[in-house]
Amino acid sequence: MSSLPVVNATKAEIHVTPKAIAKIKASFAKEGVSNGGLRLGVLGGGCSGLSYQFRFDAKARPNDHVFAFDGVQIFVDPKSMVFLSGMTLDYKETLMQSGFAFDNPHAQKSCGCGTSFSA
Secondary structure, three states, X not given: OOOOOOEOHHHOOOEEOHHHHHHHHHHHHHHOOXXXXXXXXXXXXXXXXXXXXXXXXXXXXXXXXXXXXOOEEEEEOHHHHHHHOOOEEEEEEOOXXXXXXXXXXXXXXXXXXXXXXXX
C-alpha cells in the first residue's frame, strides 16, 4: 500500500459507483493484481480531443491524488484532476454493450463510444 495520504471517498472530487467498484475488483482478481490501484487520467488525442486513460498501476506517484473506495485505490495525476474533478465512474451493461462509463461535468462534447471528450 502507498504511504501517501488517502482522500476519504465522501470528500472525493471523483466518485465511483458500487457497480464500477465491483467490476474493478473483479478485473484486479482476473489479472492477479493484489497491490496498487487503478490509474485514471486524461491524455491528448481521441476523436474529441482528449481521451481517458484507464489502467492498473503498481503504486501512486508522489503528486497523485489518491482516493479509496471500498478497498479500491484510484490514482489521478494533478493535470488530469483538472479535467476529472466532479466526474463519476460507472459500469453499465446493456443488450448492445457493456463497459465503464465516464459522467464528466467538464466534457462539453463526447465521442459516440464515450472514451474521448472535449472540455
